[in-house]
Amino acid sequence: MSHDTTRALIDAYYAAFNAGDTDAMLALVNDDIAHDVNQGARRVGKEKFAEFNAHMTRCYKETLSDIEVFVSEDGSRAAAEFIVSGTYLVSDEGLPEAAGQTYRLPAGTFFDIRDGRIARITTYYNLQDWIAQVGA
Template sequence: MTSLDIVKNYYDCFNQQDWNGMLALVSPDIRHEPNQGEARIGLEKFTAFLQHMAESYAETLTDMVFFTEPSGNRVAVEFVVNGVYKKAEDGLPPANNQTYVVPAAAFLAVSDGKITRITTYYNLPLWIQAVSQ
């Protein structure tokens, strides 16, 4: 399976809310670099992050476009996040099942058949505006 196949499978699992499927595709020493805050390193921290996200948000990704570089070890993906804000986060607006649609992107590194890094970017002020209306 190519790095591109692994990343596409990862996002297919995301859209199916198959957290175990996602976790099976990441390295035990995964480095997750979120849009805000410090990097999470390791499967335990990434698993806790996924659990927290599942409690607070319901998201589906659409309009996915994948890019690879010549070695095939890095994959970028551009997508639209279609979500529901279910549970409030500290420092963010109250949650009342507001819906949102925001563009985002991620950059992933793959080694030895596992995703070793996931870096995600989106426009947080745009998201705040969407859930505050």
């Protein structure tokens, strides 16, 4: 995959995220997607990724801004850093109670690209910063 094609793939992924279009996000990942969740275990497969997205949509309303995408020369890997602005809608298990709190924090994601689709998504952010912002 070329550098420019990977860049377009990652841009499409973030456009779908910001549009809340999880079906479009699913169309951009491999069937055996490896999804590394911050502070959590790796989830493998499109079904697990879809379940995660449904859970996130129920508990959080988020948009990403200031997105900077970096792509390897051969297009096989990419990274992005951005700002997450969100509202905590429904209490998530093991986390503080939700009461419509808003938050804003930096985050980053690493990607592997295979066969024209995203093969791995690994996202990091400061969970303690988020917890402090939602008032725990």
